[in-house]
Amino acid sequence: MGVEGIGARVVRKEDKRFITGKGRYVDDIKLTGMTHAHFIRSPHAHAKVKKIDSSAALKMPGVVAVLTGQQLVDDKVGNLICGWAITSKDGSPMKMGAWPAMAPETVRFVGQAVAVVIADSKNLARDAAEAVVVDYEELPAVADMQSAIKAGAPQLHPEAPGNQVYDWVIGDDGAVSAAFSKAANVVKLDVTNNRLAPNAMEPRAAIADYDAAEEHFTLYTTSQNPHVARLVLSAFYNIAPEHKLRVIAPDVGGGFGSKIFIYPEEMVALWASKKVGRPVKWTGDRTEAFLTDAHGRDHVTHAEMAFDANNKIIGLKVKTYANFGAYMSLFSSSVPTYLYATLLSGQYNIPAIHAEVIGVYTNTTPVDAYRGAGRPEASYLIERLMETAARQLKVDPAALRRTNFITQFPHQTPVIMAYDTGDFNASLDAAMKAIDYAGFANRKAQAKSQGKLRGIGVSCYIEACGIAPSKAVGSLGAGVGLWESAEVRVNPVGTIEILTGSHSHGQGHETTFCQLVADRLGVPISQVSIVHGDTDKVQFGMGTYGSRSAAVGLTAILKAMEKMESKAKKIAAHALEASEADIVIENGEFKVTGTDKAIAFPMVALAAYTAHNLPDGMEPGLKESAFYDPTNFTFPAGTYICELEVDPGTGKTSFVNFVAADDFGRLINPMIVEGQVHGGLVQGIGQALLEHAIYDANGQPVTASFMDYAMPRADDVPSFNLSHTTTLCPGNPLGIKGCGEAGAIGASAAVINAITDAIGKNNLEMPATPDRVWRTINAA
Template sequence: MAKDGIGAAVLRKEDRRFLTGAGTYTDDLTRPRQTFAHFVRSPHAHARIGAIRADAARAAPGVLAVLTGADLAADRTGNIPTGWLIHSKDGSPMAEPPHPALAQERVRHVGDPVAMIVAETKDQAREAAALLEVDYEELPAVATLAQAMAPGAPLVWEQAKGNVCFDFQLGDAAATDAAFAKAFKVVSLDLVNNRLVPNAIEPRAAIGEYDRATGDFTLWTTSQNPHLTRLLLGAFTFGVPEHKLRVVAPDVGGGFGSKIPHYAEEMLVLWAARKIGRPVRWTALRSESFMSDAHGRDHLTHAELAVDRDGTFLGLRVRTAANMGAYLSTFAPAIPTYLHATLLAGCYRTPAIHAEVKAIFTNTVPVDAYRGAGRPEAAFVVERLADLAARELGVDRVEIRRRNFIDRFPYQTPVALQYDAGNYFATLDTALDRSRWQTFEERRAEARTRGKLRGIGISTYVEACGIAPSALVGALGARAGLYESAGVRVHPTGSVTVFTGTHSHGQGHETTFAQIVADQLGIPVDSVEVVHGDTSRIPFGMGTYGSRSLAVGGSALVKATEKIVAKARKIAAHLLEASEGDVELRDGRFVVAGTDRAKTFGEVALAAYVPHKYPAGLEPGLEETAFYDPKNFTFPAGCHVCEVEIDPDTGQVQVVAFTVVDDVGNVVNPMIVDGQIHGGVTQGIGQALLEGCLYDDAGQLLSGSLLAYTMPRASDLPSYDVGTHVTACTHNPLGAKGVGEVGAIGAPAAVIGAVVDALADLGVRHVDMPATPERVWRIIRDAQAKSKV
């Protein structure tokens, strides 16, 4: 085992280039004779497109092309597909309207692309855009779930009656009704899971290039899954054979789900490059990202929990309306269904659960995955109900959780999933101890002396990661397999190159994957190179999302490395004149058991490329590929504890302490795990207190820049206390569960629970996210006014 292998807090290898400014992002690339694209986007939420007068724009200096939806239609390009088919509870398939890359006939949200201008320079393209004239006939719009679901509401799509994309259900309605019939108390709550704008540090960008001599296309793009982008381009939108299309995602500066979808701009730069015979590049402006990148969350939920006299959970009903936006993005239909409704059991032995999800079209930016993708929404529902049940029964919030925790594994939930392993009591106990839960009332009393309202909140959650297996998700409507591939190439000098089908947008894969190989082969981590993000170098892969990279991609890597070891052992046995069964790999050396005879890994690697030293019948070389299709999801879990102080005069909420104890399975690199948890918790706090994407009644985006959309800053955050407790996943070779999203899943309910606790003496039972100063101030004033009546 290498000293810098699994379990070591190795400094991230990739940071050597990132921290010195040597990273290579899509916008850093310069192609010979490159041109620049600018998109003209709709200023209306819903309108019929009339004439597009482009003569002045075409005549502007430097302009090479002005392209519209009519040009796309004439070239018979395909629509942007969605990757998941959902059926309604009556068995009918979801409404699946077309999604052209440039709007045709109608625009359906502010920011819908109408025309593409290509010019010699970026400024020339923008200046020409101002000369393009588009006649719009404005139509009635629905910008919120409430508007879209109102009787007689204007339709986003004629084929989606009532603006309903699908009406899904999961669980046993009859069993749930029976559970509610015998309940001592039913606790109910209406919840908002606020719409979020991802805001990765690196905006989306794409460069398309066409080689007239070979007919080959190359796309450089800020994607979390270049192979899937190539597949969708080849099979649906662009219609180019995959062997003629290379997709490269170089360094990617953050994604959090927003760089999963196949976006219109990726196809359009390739299409324009073929038309003008030169590379075409585009980088989004930050304001453009607000109205073109897929948004996250946006649920309205009514939830009811049936309990007995002791607070034992008997049944759960959840009715959710989920906003899809104007079009179906790549993974959008799966998020409120199989990534949300399936997690409503949480950590608890609730015997009967029934969930209904209505997916609704609105005249807004499409909604897709955002860190956690459905699981934060589910955890928020379950944890807020647990708090409320405790309050209405007069039971301690911690005690009601203990009474209902799942305590035996494997555990089959009433909503499809089977948890393989966990210990929710251990993470809870450790978090309570580290957060000094028992002495909180002392801190509350001290805060009162300063005129502050102090509250404490708790969240115990379960997540499902590593979406799998392919046969299951295929039966549930997935239009792609969710396995992963890995290749391991050992060079004659003993260094190793790893080819992985997953992709990194900041998680540290180049380090953790190298640690896995170093651990298995007993070589230094710096001897391992990790290659990802280029479809010309990696046979296939499904990218990174859903905290799948280690559990799925890492497991494929383990399988490939095991093949390397098996072949290398044969070579070593031949060199050592020993039986293969007597040869062991220990600390980077192949050793004959019970003797001092050994060959280093490097010596065996060199022999692999010298065939006259080979055992008979063995092929030269030392390179192996493996695919891994998971047997089940993995199920990280944990406990988050948050303390806040509220200034009653301003409504300002300050997070003063945050404790995290997560079970993410076996840990490859504890430093990277801590960093992932820090980032996720920060995004969860952002959702709970600060972030909210808003549209007005006409569908205009009110929070369309960082002037109106508040992101968390360092001054908004405390120092986090992070711990882990390990129960290994039982069905993958690493025992890993996933860590990338846990912070964003556990944090929101803990924060809002703390806010409600701080306001409990005023009779407040719930606060919607985001708990902004204005919202909290109004709640305090309203509660004070009621108390005087």
């Protein structure tokens, strides 16, 4: 692998600028003549906007304009879209209400923008915003799904009667009914998957710069996928055609899904920049992030699992209500359907599955993909069910899982996914060994003698990553293809620029992608740079989410590298007067195999550009590109086991040990993989113990600051004990599965299974706050 090749623990190239404060984020960019936007947001969860009086604000110092939702309508700026069409079980398309970037008539969640002040400074804009008088007529609001679906509930959108977006089904209802009719045991479980606020470290921001002479826009934005942003802004929002819109996503401080989507603020900034004739900057603050960044999760589910007399699962039925908030965000519709229900087979051989998902509007912040996106909800449900079943059937939880593991691959589940490879016993074995599962009973007894309740919890997760084969997702309603593109540019002196449609916002692509090049050519990674995040530099790309950048994005780079190497070999063979088939690449040289004849890679590059002595008919230059469309999803899987103690006096949970045995296929940089797993586990633990975005009955957010919303901190989580088992993914040449979301997908069930084991009661919702655990312990 070489010291910087695939598998090496290379220190991250990008960290020098991040750690020394030299990163360049959207808010760091200052343009000449730049104005600042401050949005006026609804304090009500549901209200009519009767009148907006901006006359006083317009007279205030430094105010350039006050723009309203009605002006957006007048200028025919399009509404926000949802890019994945879901069809209900009755054949009808999903029912969507319009989402204008600023509300001209009706606001439907606290924080929805109704107007924007553009001024010479951020503070002046904020001053003037206080002088804008908005006359609201409050309407009854509904914040929780159970209330929203009841007859007589306040209605959000006339297009969606009963606040229902869709009623979607997957699987074979008849087969499931047959299985349940012959079941020896049925296990039932109700679970709530709590709503989370994503909280990337960098709040969202945008700068729009309109060049009237060229009729051209430049948008700097905190995006995980700038090309998709340009596509959507051009094709649906009537902002500008693609060749007149450049989108730049520079350094971005974390996304976790929340920066995939197009939000009202960047649309308004673009439109406003043209209206006022100056660049417009908006930087959200933390409160705006809590109110307007798309939230995650928020499911309420009833599930039943049928077992035969040998404890084999024979059927699963699931009914889930999914909260979408007040509007359908860009990919929201796909999250509780094709990213959730297709993973309900877990790691288990389940012959019959049926799931029904009802999407619901409420007067809350829109909900969309958040690290894991549907797969954490599926994994949590299945792993809570397995634990519940083990307790009910009185068998060891690990043994019950083993009894039901899929062991033959490929494996077609009843819910679309065809698992390509895996070894679920191997990861379970590794995790059980790492935590000394056999010795737990003794440790539990010891803890009991000290007044502590000790528990152990297993979670065997599987996810579908490497998103995604374009044809497959197209057939399921996706509005885009999910391939990736790459370009390899070799400069005349042999340095290399890799242009990629993947976007790095913390993942370390500037290091890992270089490692592939170093691995293939034997050049140091200092000779390679990664170019991403700019639609003028990179022709197209689908961005970073769904643990796809290595499995899909890096494979695209590999394909482009192979093309480049093929041409370079021809040049080298010509120069060395050898056969192309005899050329091998070693340590930065092109060699004639079995001889000492060689030419250094920079000389090959120079030859390509001088073009003095190229093979007949060959074009000069050394630059190749590739589009790579995966043939299947990838299926990272693993086992997490958590051991913890509960203090019966306070209900407080303390970790004793947390082991993770993951199968991610081939690892490019194990250090970066470990960082990804750590971050994911912390988010999973955060969901299990701490985090919950809560609204009161009137739709007022209760957790809109870090004083109330409990983000996990370093001392809330244990040191993690990580290991890897490996089955190479057969779907891509590098054998990569993806590692970005696993921790967030698998961790929460391990924690709740362990707490419920400790306290001896099975019903416990997330987050398992000390109060909630204490009340569960003391419940009759």
